[in-house]
Amino acid sequence: MNVLCPAVHVALGTVGVDAITGPAAAHIERCENCSVEISEHRRIQAELASLEPAAHTAPSHLQTKVMSSLGPIAVPDLESRGGIVVPVAAAAFVATAAAGTAVLLRMRRQSAA
Amino acid sequence: MQREQVESQDPQDLVARARNGDREAFGELVRSHQHEVYTLAVRLVRDRDMASDVAQDAFVRAWRAMPKFRGDAKFSTWLHRITVNTAWTHRTKKNRVRLDPLDALGAEPESALLDPVRAGEAAMARPEIEDALMELTEPIRAVVVLKDVYDWSHTEIAEHLGISVTAAKVRLHRGRKTLRSRLAHLRDGPR
Numbered sequence: 001m002n003v004l005c006p007a008v009h010v011a012l013g014t015v016g017v018d019a020i021t022g023p024a025a026a027h028i029e030r031c032e033n034c035s036v037e038i039s040e041h042r043r044i045q046a047e048l049a050s051l052e053p054a055a056h057t058a059p060s061h062l063q064t065k066v067m068s069s070l071g072p073i074a075v076p077d078l079e080s081r082g083g084i085v086v087p088v089a090a091a092a093f094v095a096t097a098a099a100g101t102a103v104l105l106r107m108r109r110q111s112a113a
Numbered sequence: 114m115q116r117e118q119v120e121s122q123d124p125q126d127l128v129a130r131a132r133n134g135d136r137e138a139f140g141e142l143v144r145s146h147q148h149e150v151y152t153l154a155v156r157l158v159r160d161r162d163m164a165s166d167v168a169q170d171a172f173v174r175a176w177r178a179m180p181k182f183r184g185d186a187k188f189s190t191w192l193h194r195i196t197v198n199t200a201w202t203h204r205t206k207k208n209r210v211r212l213d214p215l216d217a218l219g220a221e222p223e224s225a226l227l228d229p230v231r232a233g234e235a236a237m238a239r240p241e242i243e244d245a246l247m248e249l250t251e252p253i254r255a256v257v258v259l260k261d262v263y264d265w266s267h268t269e270i271a272e273h274l275g276i277s278v279t280a281a282k283v284r285l286h287r288g289r290k291t292l293r294s295r296l297a298h299l300r301d302g303p304r
Binding site: 012040041044045047048049051052053054055056057058059062063065066067069070 | 150
């Protein structure tokens, strides 16, 4: 066990196998323990990467449940929705501002009277 | 393990039609992606019933968000991100595992959730590795699955799981170490 071995183990957990550089990288080439550690990490990574993306079969009712949960209304197109949403939001803002101004003017008149 | 044959339709065409509210096209997308979405959900939450709920909810969210899908990423990649977010929402609701305290990372897995019959189904695909993954605690398993199985970046993982990049790296390291010791017999051969 070299003094650099713990540094390699820490680096494995922080920067990852492929990002180890400098003295630690040079040490790995000479150190049998660290070489084994690295190759084991790579082996585990390779095993995990080889797992099937669809290894588990979805329940037979999944598609039916999804389709019945979608709701009757089709998804509106983004452009057309944006075309409606923006003017409606602008109109709401103007109406709110106008109402607020009216209330302020009324309060001012009342306090003046 | 028999699965229904998916009609050979152009996936891009299906996505385009689904974006315009075509339910039939979206149904085809569900049919062709259901097993991979469900598999990801199982790997994240482990509990099969919850995984089924997660997959269903993820597809419903995807349907609602279809207009926002611009095709910058692959549809399956986009669907995976939605599935991860949905799994995390369900997990939080159930409050099964505390996320942040590092002490919780070393906690024993929730062995009561492991159904031996259903676990056997996974075992047919890639027995030791799937089993070893399932034995990891949830916070660690999520990082290992997303990084090493689905090749997400640490930044993406941190963002989706609501943790720091450093925490993601620490969990990955712990997960790989645990897997290494649990899978040591594969390298050494049967004892």
